[in-house]
Amino acid sequence: MIVEYIRYRVPSERTGAFEDAYRRAAVPLSRAPQCVDYELTRCEEDTECYVLRIRWTSTRDHLEGFRGSELFGEFLAEIRDYVPAIEEMRHYRQIGVEGNGAAVPTLYEWAGGAPALDRLFTAFYRRVPEDEVLAPVFADMHPEHAKHVATWLVQVFGGPEAYEGGHARMVGRHLGRALTERQRRRWVTLLMDTADEAGLPADPEFRSAFAAYLEWGSRMALLLSQPDAEPNLDEPMPRWGWGAIRPWQPA
Missing domain, CATH: 3.30.70.100 (Alpha-Beta Plaits)
Incomplete structure (x- = not known):
C-alpha cells in the first residue's frame, strides 16, 4: 500500500x-x-x-x-x-516502522497476562478428553501441550516473545492431521465457553477480538491440516490486536 x-x-x-x-x-x-x-x-x-x-x-x-x-x-x-x-x-x-503506544493496552495485558492465558488453556485441555468430538484429535497430547499453546497466544496477543520455533513450529503441529470442520467448530465453541470459566474479560471489545482470532486461527489450522496443504514456513508469527474496536475505558 x-x-x-x-x-x-x-x-x-x-x-x-x-x-x-x-x-x-x-x-x-x-x-x-x-x-x-x-x-x-x-x-x-x-x-x-x-x-x-x-x-x-x-x-x-x-x-x-x-x-x-x-x-x-x-x-x-x-x-x-x-x-x-x-x-x-x-x-x-510505508517502511515497517509502526506499532501501538502504551495508551492502548495489548490483548495480552487486557486479558490478564500470562497467568490468565495459562488458566484458560489448562481448563480447556482438562475438558478436551471428555469431549466426543475433540478427544480423538488430542488423544496423544503431550503433558506440556496446554503450556505451549498458552505461550503461543501470549506472543500473538502482544506479550513476551517466548514461543520457541515460531510460526513454522505451529504449522508443523497441524500438517497431515486432516481436521474436519466439525472439529474446528467444536474447538472454537468449547474454548469460548472455557473463557468464561477461566475468568477472561467479558467486555464486548475483548471478546470480539478474542473470537476473531479463534475463527482465524482455527480456519488456518483446518486448511494447513489438509493433505494438499502447501504452507509457507517462513511466515512471521501473527500479531493480533483490537481491530476496529478499541477497549472502552471510563473517562
Missing part, C-alpha cells in the same frame, strides 16, 4: 465550508476500490492547516485507476475550489 498526504492551508473564513466539502467528497472516495482508508485532520497549533491522509492500494492504482474513473470526477467536483490551497501532495511508502 501507498500513503498519500495532501497538505492544505485554508483561510479561517473558509474552513467550515472546506470541511463540509470534504464530507461530501468522502462519499465517492469511500466507494473507490483503490482506496483503503482516509482521514482529514486539522492542526491545533495552526487552525488553517489541514492534512488529508489517503491509503491507496498502489500509486498506479491511484493515478491511473481512481483518477481515470467517474468517482474521481464526483470527488473533484466537491473540492475543486480548494485545489489552489494545496501546499503538498505526495505519495509515501
Whole structure:
C-alpha cells in the first residue's frame, strides 16, 4: 500500500465550508476500490492547516485507476475550489516502522497476562478428553501441550516473545492431521465457553477480538491440516490486536 498526504492551508473564513466539502467528497472516495482508508485532520497549533491522509492500494492504482474513473470526477467536483490551497501532495511508502503506544493496552495485558492465558488453556485441555468430538484429535497430547499453546497466544496477543520455533513450529503441529470442520467448530465453541470459566474479560471489545482470532486461527489450522496443504514456513508469527474496536475505558 501507498500513503498519500495532501497538505492544505485554508483561510479561517473558509474552513467550515472546506470541511463540509470534504464530507461530501468522502462519499465517492469511500466507494473507490483503490482506496483503503482516509482521514482529514486539522492542526491545533495552526487552525488553517489541514492534512488529508489517503491509503491507496498502489500509486498506479491511484493515478491511473481512481483518477481515470467517474468517482474521481464526483470527488473533484466537491473540492475543486480548494485545489489552489494545496501546499503538498505526495505519495509515501510505508517502511515497517509502526506499532501501538502504551495508551492502548495489548490483548495480552487486557486479558490478564500470562497467568490468565495459562488458566484458560489448562481448563480447556482438562475438558478436551471428555469431549466426543475433540478427544480423538488430542488423544496423544503431550503433558506440556496446554503450556505451549498458552505461550503461543501470549506472543500473538502482544506479550513476551517466548514461543520457541515460531510460526513454522505451529504449522508443523497441524500438517497431515486432516481436521474436519466439525472439529474446528467444536474447538472454537468449547474454548469460548472455557473463557468464561477461566475468568477472561467479558467486555464486548475483548471478546470480539478474542473470537476473531479463534475463527482465524482455527480456519488456518483446518486448511494447513489438509493433505494438499502447501504452507509457507517462513511466515512471521501473527500479531493480533483490537481491530476496529478499541477497549472502552471510563473517562
